[in-house]
Amino acid sequence: MDLKRRDFLRVMPLGVLVPGTLAFGPPVRAGRDLSTAPMLPDAGHAQDPDPIDELYRNAIVIDALIITRGWDEASFETARKTGYTGLLTSLSSGDMPAALRDLAEWNQRVEQEPARLVRALTAADFEQAKQAGKLAVMLGFQNATMIGNSLAPLEILYEQGTRWIQLTYNERNLLGDGCTERTNAGLSDFGVAVVERMNELGIIVDLSHCGRQTTDDGIAFSDPGACFTHTMCEALYPGHPRAKTDAQIKAMADKGGVMGIIGLGYMIGPDPGGETTIETYVDHIDHAVKVGGIDHVGLASDFAIEGISPGATRENWYVPRLTRFPPSYQVRWPPWIPALETPDRYRNVAHALDRRGYRTDHIEKILGLNWLQYYREVL
Numbered sequence: 001m002d003l004k005r006r007d008f009l010r011v012m013p014l015g016v017l018v019p020g021t022l023a024f025g026p027p028v029r030a031g032r033d034l035s036t037a038p039m040l041p042d043a044g045h046a047q048d049p050d051p052i053d054e055l056y057r058n059a060i061v062i063d064a065l066i067i068t069r070g071w072d073e074a075s076f077e078t079a080r081k082t083g084y085t086g087l088l089t090s091l092s093s094g095d096m097p098a099a100l101r102d103l104a105e106w107n108q109r110v111e112q113e114p115a116r117l118v119r120a121l122t123a124a125d126f127e128q129a130k131q132a133g134k135l136a137v138m139l140g141f142q143n144a145t146m147i148g149n150s151l152a153p154l155e156i157l158y159e160q161g162t163r164w165i166q167l168t169y170n171e172r173n174l175l176g177d178g179c180t181e182r183t184n185a186g187l188s189d190f191g192v193a194v195v196e197r198m199n200e201l202g203i204i205v206d207l208s209h210c211g212r213q214t215t216d217d218g219i220a221f222s223d224p225g226a227c228f229t230h231t232m233c234e235a236l237y238p239g240h241p242r243a244k245t246d247a248q249i250k251a252m253a254d255k256g257g258v259m260g261i262i263g264l265g266y267m268i269g270p271d272p273g274g275e276t277t278i279e280t281y282v283d284h285i286d287h288a289v290k291v292g293g294i295d296h297v298g299l300a301s302d303f304a305i306e307g308i309s310p311g312a313t314r315e316n317w318y319v320p321r322l323t324r325f326p327p328s329y330q331v332r333w334p335p336w337i338p339a340l341e342t343p344d345r346y347r348n349v350a351h352a353l354d355r356r357g358y359r360t361d362h363i364e365k366i367l368g369l370n371w372l373q374y375y376r377e378v379l
Contacts, residue, residue, distance in 0.1 A: 006154070009334070044304075052354045052363075056083060056347045060130050060368035063087040063206075063346070064229040064260035064300035066140075076116060078306045079135050081343035085368055086126045086136030087141065087305070088164060088229060093143040096153055103160040106139055119161055123375035138162030142209065144194060145173050151197045164229065164311035167191060167218055168232075170241075170325070176214035179241040180326050186213030202379050207252075208242070210259075215248055224378045225255030230262040230300035233287045237269035238348045241328050246291045253292030258374045260300030261285050263340045266332040267302070278339035282352045283367060294362050295307055298371045299346055307341040309334070 066087040068075075068132060079087075091102035110117045111196045118129040120138035129136035139161045147153040157165075167187075170180040175191030177183055187195070187227075195218060198205050205226040207218040218226045234243035244252075261284045262268065265276040268284050308317070318333040325331055339348045346367060353363045 012230065016070075028200050036253055046282070051360075052351050053347065056350045056367070059350075059364050060085045060126060060372055061346055062298065062368035062371040063305075064258075064298055064371060065090060065334055066300045067302070067304050068106075068137075070304075075305055076113075078343050078362060082305065082345070083347065083370070084135060084305075085130045086120055088138045088140055088300075090142050091139060093141040093146045093169075096146045096148070096156075099141065099146040099157065101161065103157070103162065106137065107161055110137065110263065120160065121163060122379050123372050126372055126375065138163050139235075140166075140204070140206070142166045142206075143169040143173065144175055145169075149174055149190065151193060153205065154197050154201060158201045162203060164206055165198065166206040166208055166210075167194070169209045176217065177211035178214070179209050179211050180328065181211055184211055184213045186211070187217035192217070192221050195226075198238055199223055204375075204378050211241075212245075212248075215244065216251070219248065219251045219255060219257070222255070225257040226252065227257040227374060228252060228259045230260045230302045233284050233291075235291075236284055236287055237267075239328065240267070240269070240330060241326075244266060249288055249291045249296075253296035256296075256374065256377055258296050258370050259288050259292060260299050260371075261288060261297045261335065263299070263301040263345065264303065264335055265337040265340075266330060266335045268337075269330075270332075276337055278337055278348055278352050281337055281340065282349065282356065285349075286354070286356070289366075294365055295370055295373070297366055298368070299349065299366065301340070301342045301345070303336075305343075307343050308336045312336075327336065337361070 061084050063084055066089065068089040089106065091106070092098040107119065110119045116134055116278045118125050118134050118136045120126055120136040126136045142164060144165050144167055167175050168178040170178040172178055172181045174188065175194055176187040177185050195205055199222060205218055205222045206229045207215045207226050208231045210218060228244055232240070232243050233249070234240065234245045237243050243258070252259060261281065263281065268276065268280055270276045270280065283298055314333050317335065318331065321331045339345065342348070350363050350367060353366065
């Protein structure tokens with residue numbers, strides 16, 4: 001832990017260090033009653049605010065995958081409570097009409113909510129959102145099936161605001177093999193051409209659900225570097241098809257990419273005692289940092305902003321996934337980590353990192369600055 005910095009933070013609010021910043025809420029101004037600020041109940045009455053809470057309030061916080069189907073007023077309210085600066089969506093990728101419909105829906109939502117939303121096309125849009133107390137939304141897809149066998153749709157998708165695309169989902173498509181495919185063929189020639197065109201346009205190449213060889217190929221052929229928006233460490237969860245090896249994490253990081261640690265409990269594996277907790281989650285952060293470096297690790301949920309538990313039951317969530325995903329996915333019930341189910345999920349992560357001795361500037365990188373720097377380089 002950087003003790004000198006911690007001691008300084010205890011007596012100097014971060015609002016002085018980062019003036020005018022507040023996650024998804026009104027900008028902080030002199031004389032404002034901080035008891036109205038998100039994520040910090042009773043902060044206006046505290047004599048000695050917790051330095052990690054202050055750090056979190058002023059940090060750029062980016063969630064690299066939120067499932068945004070059914071976004072409504074309750075979603076806006078939860079987003080305010082999270083303290084997020086921005087998030088990445090997962091839109092329909094089954095075909096081009098569905099993709100364009102979802103893009104149009106979100107573009108319209110941003111236009112109708114200028115006081116609350118910013119469409120994120122560049123890194124600067126996240127910074128603008130932070131300064132204005134808004135939520136930046138970057139549009140993208142967890143599969144490339146909607147482009148069919150042509151590169152032409154990529155330009156249309158880009159023009160409509162798409163800034164990230166995952167090359168494959170679990171199954172094989174025309175680009176390459178997904179992580180649950182029986183074979184391990186890697187990227188096709190068409191897949192390599194898609195990566196090159198995405199690089200030219202400025203669309204992020206995401207390899208989260210890609211198969212082993214497809215992941216290796218995506219790292220090798222993408223320039224600028226590809227990323228893993230939402231995944232975990234194979235070293236801590238051996239045999240899971242969604243996990244990335246140490247060699248892949250290091251190769252991705254060496255080319256400037258970032259790895260978002262997924263927040264689904266059953267994806268990161270139980271502790272030896274059988275319970276998946278926030279400490280299990282931070283174990284994956286720790287490992288990824290040791291392998292890829294502090295500049296190449298971020299955060300990702302892979303569920304709705306409200307969490308999973310409000311609407312999920314064994315019958316409507318767990319049972320369907322037993323047939324949707326192969327046994328290697330090791331789907332479990334309940335699928336969530338309690339400390340990540342609440343809107344203050346990433347503030348909880350910040351405190352967990354602090355308990356492990358992470359420096360405050362390193363916590364800020366993991367919360368969002370690493371993603372922000374990556375966006376500066378790629379978009």
